[in-house]
Structure formats: C-alpha cells, structure tokens
Amino acid sequence: MIKNILLASAFIFTSVTAFAVDVPISGTVQSRCVISVDTPGVYGNPNAYTLTTTPADGGVKPIVRFDVTLADAYYAQITTPSSFSSSPSLNDSVTWTGSTSVSAISDATNMSAYETNKTTFGDTTQYDLTATGSTWFESSSTATNGGNRAFPGGSYTAVVEAVCVAQ
C-alpha cells in the first residue's frame, strides 16, 4: 500500500515538473548599413602651430563610405575631431575646426541632394540616407595651437567618428 502511494506521488511530481520548460527564441538582425574606411587621413604641418588635412598643406582628407541596402532607414552621422586621441604633452589649448561633405555617390538621381540637405550640429554632420547605394563622405580637420605656439614634436592622432543611426 505504501509502495502504491509512493508511486502515485512520483507520477504526480513528474507530470508537474514536465510543464515547466523554457523555450528559447533566437534571431539575427542583418546590418543594412555598413561603414568602411576608404582613405585614412593625414595631418600636414604647414607651420609650427597648425596641423591640417588640407591637401595643399600636405594633408590627406579622410574618406569614409556608407553602404546602405535599405532606403530611408538610416542617418549617417560624422563627427570631426575635437581633441587628439594621442599626442605628446601639449603646451597650450588647441582650437579645432572641421567639416564634412559628400565626396562621391553611386546614384546621382537619388543621392545628389544629400549635400544640400545635410544638417550640422557642433562637430557632427548628419545625412539622411534616402537611397540605397554607396556614399563617400570626406572630412577635413584643422588643429591650431593656442597663441600660435609651436606644437611639441612627436606623433599626433585624431579620430573622425562615423555612425549609422537608425531612423
């Protein structure tokens, strides 16, 4: 009799625990906006207190490419540098200027207005990516040392940040 009771309680216990199961759901979101570096920038040094990407001053403008496969879904936000990511110890404050513009497009009909429709806030320029295809954005950056004092000798690095923001 005791055996039967134990067996019955075991069945009940088992049947109760069998309903408590977690079912996972997984999924992957494929990126439809890909950012890649087309041309790394280089600072030229036209005088002791200026570093600039202007080609006439020995610099190279950085170019970044946005590849979009879904129209009207993303903004391209590009921010020019406001500080060095690495440099020697600076002897004064640095003044930064920068800008971004459309360098090349893959669809004139649907992308040719990107430049005129861009918005700028602070060091960041935003483009509404209304068409699928590739767009190349070119930035310029200039750093001027305070009081026209010479930059200390050494290696200087600054970063342009490019972000694809979903609308």
Added chain:
Amino acid sequence: MLKKLLLTAVLVAYSSYSYSDDITPYFGTTGNAAAGGHSWSMGTVLPTPPGLDINTIIYDYTIQKDVNDSVNVHVQNENANGTGYIFRETDEWKPGSLGGTEIRKVVPVIPNIPRSAWGDGSIEVEGNGTVEDARVVYSYKVDPCYDPQFDPNCPGYVTPAPPEVEVFDVSTLYDATKDENVNLSNDEQILLQENEEVVEEELDEDEEEEEKRKREYRLAMLADTNASQLFAENQRIEEMNRAMQVVVNNQYSNRSVPGGQYNDTITLVDAEITDSKSGLRNGLAQQLLHEKMISMQYKN
C-alpha cells in the same frame, strides 16, 4: 599498391587541372575607355578573343554644374546591329546637387549580348554642365568554348577529319637553273657555278667525314678483334706448355747414385802447351792498328 593509388590520384588531379586551365571561362576588365575622350570605339577597347560577354560597366566622373542647374549625363553604347542604344545609364543631377561631386557607379549588364552588338560608346551631357575625370571600364567574361573547336575538351567538339596529303613529284618542280629560256649574265653564271662548286665541296666533305667515321669504327672493331685473338692465342700456348711439361716430366726417372770417389778418366800426355803463332801475329797486328788509331787523333 599505395604508390599506384597515389600516382593515379596525381594523374587525375593533373588532368583535371589541365582541363580547367584550358577551357574554364575567365574574367577580365578593359582599360579606361574614356581615357582619350568622351567617345570611343569598342573595337579598340575590347580584347580580341571570341566568346567575350560584357557583364558589368563600371564608371565614375565628376560633375561640374551650378547648384541650381539640372543636368543629365548618359553613359551609353550604341546598338551596332540596329538603332538606339544597347546600353544607356542616365544620371540626373537635379537642382540642389553640387558641382564637384563625383559619382562612382557599377551597372550590371544583361548577359549574352553578342559582342558584335556593342557599338561605339560615349558620355553625353544634357544641360548646362560638364563631366570631368571620366573613367569607363567594361568587365567581361570570356568562354573559351564559345567555339567548340577551340579545344578537344570543349562540349560539342567534333574531331576534324585528317587532311588529305597530296603526293607531289619533286622532279616536276621548276628549276630556273635548268631552264634554257632563262638568260643569265656572265656574272650570274659564274656565281651559279661557284655556288654549285661550294655545294659539291660540302658534299665531298660530308662524304669524307662519313668515310673517316666508318674507318675509325672499323679500326675500333679490329682492335677489339685482335685483342680477342691474342687472348685466345695465349690460352692456347698455356695449354700447350702444360701438356709439354707433362711429357718432360715423364722422361725423368728416379735413380740412386752410389757414394764414394770418382777419379778423372782423361790423362794429359804433353807437359807443355805452346802459344799459337797465328794468334800472336793476329794480336800484334791488332795492337799496331790500335796504336795507329790513337796517334791519329793527335795529328791535327
């Protein structure tokens, strides 16, 4: 067994590689068709192999226009087999677009358009604007088996019948030097004769060299033959010597010599032996002759 398997595998891999190397379609790109201007002939742009199929056109240029202008740019190829264009891509630069903007475009093309249909290419600008730094590149695929007779491995290849070899009688060939109607000048005849002499000399030299070679060969063979004969002769002599030695050995017999004293059996009767007169005379004459010869060397 393992070696055989390996060898077979290598051979199969090699043959497979050779096959794919010969007839596998390959891809390529042309140079910049717009390098010499905004119109070009496809005959000078595309390479020569048959079976060429353009699959993509890649182009880029920089538009120069006023921001308020509307400009259309057409990158196009005429239809060589008819009217209109076989390829035409239009870029609409609307008002608001800035001059100095570059466009980079990759345009796929409908496959299997015959090469002969690709007419002259051009960049056409409609509106108040210009195109700068244009670059137009055609990407293509080449199928070597477009003509099945290109390679025996091509599908549809038909083994050609062997050509009939015409039998020709060389003696019927025309020889100007034996033509009576050909009038040669003296110089030409001399030149011809000299040429014939040179040819004859060369033939003689060749014949002499051949004869010399044969002679050397015969001598070499003879030397070998002599050596063989000499060896055989030595063998024969050794055999004879061995046989003779047996005969000689048989002529001797074992004898015992008794011991004791053996006295001379010959007794000299005369007590004195006189010198020979003729010998004395002869010796004297030789002595005189010797002295005469010695004295002769002091006369001069």
